[in-house]
Amino acid sequence: MKFDTVMDREFINDELIKCNQCGYCLRSCPTYQVTLAEATTARGRNTLLRDLINGNIPDDEGLRNPFFDCLLCGACTVECFTDVKTDELMVQAREQFYQTHGEPPILHYIFHKLLPSSRRLTYLMRLLSLGKRTGLSGLARRLGILGWINATLEGAEGLMACMPRQFLRDRLERLGFSRQNHDGQTVWLMDPSDEAQSTGPRVAYFIGCGTDFLLPHTGEAAMKVLSLAGCQIIVIEHNCCGLPPYSYGDIAAARHLARENIRVFQDLGADLIVTECASCSSFLKQYAELLADDPEYTEPAQKFTAAIRDFTEVLAELSLPQPTHSGCLVVTYHDPCHLVRGQQIADQPRQLLVDAGGAQFHELPEADWCCGGAGSYNISHPELSLKILDRKMGRFAETKAEVLATACPACIIQLDYGRRQRDDPRPVRHVAEIIAEGQGLMVGE
Numbered sequence: 001m002k003f004d005t006v007m008d009r010e011f012i013n014d015e016l017i018k019c020n021q022c023g024y025c026l027r028s029c030p031t032y033q034v035t036l037a038e039a040t041t042a043r044g045r046n047t048l049l050r051d052l053i054n055g056n057i058p059d060d061e062g063l064r065n066p067f068f069d070c071l072l073c074g075a076c077t078v079e080c081f082t083d084v085k086t087d088e089l090m091v092q093a094r095e096q097f098y099q100t101h102g103e104p105p106i107l108h109y110i111f112h113k114l115l116p117s118s119r120r121l122t123y124l125m126r127l128l129s130l131g132k133r134t135g136l137s138g139l140a141r142r143l144g145i146l147g148w149i150n151a152t153l154e155g156a157e158g159l160m161a162c163m164p165r166q167f168l169r170d171r172l173e174r175l176g177f178s179r180q181n182h183d184g185q186t187v188w189l190m191d192p193s194d195e196a197q198s199t200g201p202r203v204a205y206f207i208g209c210g211t212d213f214l215l216p217h218t219g220e221a222a223m224k225v226l227s228l229a230g231c232q233i234i235v236i237e238h239n240c241c242g243l244p245p246y247s248y249g250d251i252a253a254a255r256h257l258a259r260e261n262i263r264v265f266q267d268l269g270a271d272l273i274v275t276e277c278a279s280c281s282s283f284l285k286q287y288a289e290l291l292a293d294d295p296e297y298t299e300p301a302q303k304f305t306a307a308i309r310d311f312t313e314v315l316a317e318l319s320l321p322q323p324t325h326s327g328c329l330v331v332t333y334h335d336p337c338h339l340v341r342g343q344q345i346a347d348q349p350r351q352l353l354v355d356a357g358g359a360q361f362h363e364l365p366e367a368d369w370c371c372g373g374a375g376s377y378n379i380s381h382p383e384l385s386l387k388i389l390d391r392k393m394g395r396f397a398e399t400k401a402e403v404l405a406t407a408c409p410a411c412i413i414q415l416d417y418g419r420r421q422r423d424d425p426r427p428v429r430h431v432a433e434i435i436a437e438g439q440g441l442m443v444g445e
């Protein structure tokens with residue numbers, strides 16, 4: 001394994017030198033808590049990386065698990081007195097691992113061909129949606145055909161209870177958006193709701209892949225709520241935020257997606273770029289850092305990053321009418337890692353559930369403990385992911401809440417899977433949906 005860029009070497013050495021092996025991170029690490037194996041702790045992973053750099057251990061396949069089974073949840077960094085960024089170290093380690101051992105062809109295709117083409121991605125998702133809704137994909141999974149084609153596909157199929165007939169982008173017209181042409185670019189515009197109490201910012205809405213293809217009603221709810229809060233909303237064609245390739249250590253693919261997104265958003269005249277996907281908002285805020293060494297994109301990336309807001313963050317600064325009913329619904333809340341640690345946003349969603357959603361709030365024990373979803377971790381590491389999820393669902397079972405709310409589509413998919421596994425009838429919903437309901441707004445399927 002070669003660490004051949006100065007930046008990587010400096011970052012890795014600076015971080016590794018801070019790890020004094022104290023072990024304070026052990027209690028907060030979800031993978032360690034379910035395996036009790038040293039190699040699955042921040043301390044163990046950092047030690048392996050250090051030994052590798054120093055040439056004390058072979059650069060072989062045995063490193064795949066310790067480097068790739070980290071959730072990148074960031075919980076260890078919070079506990080660490082010296083603030084070792086193990087999650088970022090593991091991204092670097094994965095990049096170097098693939099440079100030596102090669103990126104799996106299916107991932108290379110997804111990150112370099114599929115994600116940079118929204119048209120191709122949408123086409124594939126339409127096929128998957130059709131397969132899921134007609135039962136064909138379930139049959140193929142039971143017969144082992146999906147697993148034969150690809151284990152990732154098989155895992156993904158099993159996670160979703162169903163797929164929507166219409167993606168979020170298919171619903172824009174029905175939501176009240178009008179289609180316009182802006183310098184050769186198709187732009188969808190929705191004015192603030194007639195009931196809006198004041199004029200809010202002009203918001204470019206970033207539609208995450210999970211929202212568009214799997215949970216369109218969460219994006220629909222968020223847009224309707226923003227419109228009611230006085231925002232004008234703009235939707236354009238754009239790519240995936242880049243977090244999936246980044247998490248797998250394909251930083252080049254993530255940078256390519258970031259550049260494309262900056263390019264299409266930059267001349268829209270939007271005050272803010274908003275998304276209800278906490279994973280997307282967290283990663284979009286990292287573009288300035290991601291492209292810091294690219295002279296052409298340094299300044300545009302800084303401007304882009306400065307405009308990003310999570311839905312819960314921006315809504316907490318806007319005003320909405322009093323909810324139509326108050327205190328009828330008892331809700332608890334799971335903190336997505338990308339919101340609570342990635343963006344230090346914890347109070348706003350809780351407050352919004354009460355003030356704007358009219359809910360009665362009950363705190364969830366260990367609310368900020370990772371649910372095990374971690375992007376596609378539930379597909380790449382199903383056994384570990386399920387054990388981590390089990391702890392989360394056990395905590396939910398302790399509460400008397402009627403609904404489990406959260407603020408990230410990836411968490412919703414994982415938590416809803418856990419709920420179904422336990423036959424728990426209580427739904428998992430995005431904060432935006434609860435607010436929309438509290439405000440008397442109708443949201444589709």
Ligand code: SF4
Nearest residue numbers: 019020022023025080
């Ligand atoms: S990562 Fe931090 S908390 Fe964990 S062993 Fe190293 S110094 Fe201690």
Ligand code: SF4
Nearest residue numbers: 029070071073074076
């Ligand atoms: S990022 Fe999460 S899973 Fe990875 S070492 Fe830290 S606490 Fe453990």
